[in-house]
Amino acid sequence: MRRRLSLSPWLSLAPALALVVVLVGASLAYGVAQSLGLMAVIGQNTVSLDAYRSLLSGHGPAGREFWSALGFSLWVSVTATIVSAALALLLAVGLASRPGGGAADTLALNWNLAVPHLVWAVALLLFLAQSGLLARLAAAGGLIELPAEFPVLVRDRYGLGLILHYVSKETPFLALIVLAMLRSQPTGYAQVAANLGANRWQRLRYVTLPFVMPGLLAGALLVFAFVFSAYEVPAVLGVGYPRMLSVLALRFFTDPDLRARADGMAVSLILTAIVLAVAAASLKRGGAK
Amino acid sequence: MTRLSQIGRWALYLLLAAPLALFAVYAFSTRWFFPQLLPAEWTSATLARVLGDGRVISALRDSVAMAGGVSLLAMVIGYPAARVLGLRQFRGRNAAWLVLFLPTVVPPLAVGMGLNILFLQLGLAGTLAGVMLAHLVPALPYVVFTLAGAFARYDENYEFQALVLGASPARTFWSVSLRLLAPSLVVAGLFAFLISWSQYLLTLLIGSGRIITLPVLLFSAAAGGNPATTAALALIFLAPPLVIIAATARQLNQRPGDIREQL
């Protein structure tokens, strides 16, 4: 009887664990193998670090772009993360100060979460393109005459479109997290601070911020990992150069030249390694669940 | 802060309503060029054409079928796992959490590329089953963690009461457990549906061009450049998320912390 009790948790977990271990584990294993040049389909059975070497040294078709893609990805994801975290904090504090639960606010934030990234990106395209709605408003206001005069906000070389997209999508996500923490916090602390003479900004900085920081940080790291490795939106809103790492990886992974595939896979694994390192560092810091 | 928060709130609502309005305007027009602020002529022809397109219909059908299947599978596999994670203490529990948490951090790009190779060998590439398995990777952890949270708040004594009153374990499950967990089950199932519904990259990589879902169509339309068609497709694509959020609004309001970023 007692033995059955200690076996059965694993029995219940088995299907879920098996699925994850097999699918994620096998996919990563196959990926690593391919990146090391082990491709049975073209008869290569020897391990070779050529793919990684060409990437890191900047040579070869994929290697030429690797470092600029890495830099670009970091630029977009770090900027988007920091800006959305800051905006989310302000938004959440602003919304939380409204009495009465704010069901409409939460609904609005959840709605934003439910809109798929692809759709949001398309909307941004229609809105911010040089012939898009914003440009037309500018024309109506007499600011410009031709589409070409409107600044390039999406599909631009600086990743502005991407950053705008991710900031507008991730700010509500982080705001929801902060809002949940704020709503569970007794308001006493802020009141005590106000009593002691702290003004609104001081209250924010010395009372609210430390309280929500752990949750906000955890959310921000999730956002960073997501943006850094995302493919769909950069594929829609990005340009030919510079490219995000994920776009670069896929481009070479689907190259008809089988040898180029190893390069593509290597890029994606380097990307994975960076994301996992960041996640591991944040788990150690935050002490997981 | 009140003036600022008012501005912030209206900016938020504007931000969210704008895309919908934009899509609607584009979808109900055929010609809407710079610098017109509103279409020269309104028509429902675009929407009708898109809805009547055979490819769109089959993509819609495939998307719905797969998302429904993924949701069901994720719930069936995830329920027992979530139950023991939420209710029981046992050695290795943290390890199990970690393993099930992995798919939320490992980039879908790497998983998709690796699965592409694996499924080619297994003959699953380009099949509905293969794509659904791939969709399970992001969907399953979401379901497990949402339900585990519900189980952590769950009191087994309700089930004990049902048992001693004469209900068999099966009867107890259907009549008591499921009904007590209903709100969380609904949220988990609907969001698993949404996760599968929104997948593009995994469908692309595993589907090998043979499985066409709505996001695949939308992507090529957006790259192609006919804004009216793109907008119409976007509206169709948006319909289930809209409905699902409206349906689960109350539950989500009570537990906003459960939301995950996978869409």
Added chain:
Amino acid sequence: MTNVNLIALTKTYPGQPHAVLQDFSLAVAAGELVTLLGASGSGKSTLLKLIAGLEQPDAGDIQFDGASIRPLPPHRRGAVFMFQKSYLFPFLNVGDNIGFGLKVQGASAHHIRGEVARVLHLIGLPGSERRQPGQLSGGEQQRVALARALVTNPKLLLLDEPLSSLDTEVRLNLQAAIRAIQRELGITTVLVTHDLGEAMAMSDRLALLSHGRIVALDRPEVLFHRPPSQAAAQFMGVSTFLTGRQSAGCLETPHGRLQVACAAAQAGAATYAIRPEHIRLQKAAGENALAGCVLDCVFRGEYVEYQVAVADLDVRVRMPMPAPRYERGAQVYVRLPAEHLFAVA
């Protein structure tokens, strides 16, 4: 009317060094209400769960009417449960909650309606079928939980501190109500509580539990007036024990010589005890009076409680109102009337 036999039950939880129940045996007669009284962790709740089948013993047997029920799963034993919380199903109204047990047995809707109405009458909430559990007070919820348990005509009623979360007034009313219903229906009942007053008010027999073992088992009045051991006496609120040599109605203790009315079986070493409400404080010396000093005085409404130091002994005294008031530090005499001193070992 079912009798219950618990035979040498042993249970240890994994990861715990000590067994929560060790060789536990108890026979409950048909229609009897036996109470298990003990502190938290004494194994009382575990015992109820074993009887109900919600947990399995490591060793021992459980018999209903002489037949072992160990192979039966909980939904086939006929032992119903009441917890501290009512656990009324929130998605059913009162009527459907009560009818749940009958519904899973396949009874007809007509029969269920009749039975639900009958039992609602029994618990004093007639006509409440349509109310929602959330609308009921704590006491009403427990009544409905009781009704839900009773309507299935169970063999055994198991009560796990069902009243401990209720207000005093409600609790006292419910104690009387449950006792009356139990007597009327003649249902064999095992009650678990840590409240001595509740245990004495409701039981036919009372079992005192400590660390998974029975310390004493008897009728409440017997345990109250003549507890069989020092441990049992402590359960019943006795804190004054005097050890010495007894011979011919006299107890020689380090504190002095005391007359005792009931002599122990043989002369020799003996321990006597006395209930706190039988001890008296007085200003003058006298028979069976020990000199002491008042440490504390607490007014408790119906009585005044004194803490008096007699040499190295701390004596607790309860004197009914009107009681003489002594200041802290006052020198008094503690009188232990001979007729109230009894032997405990």
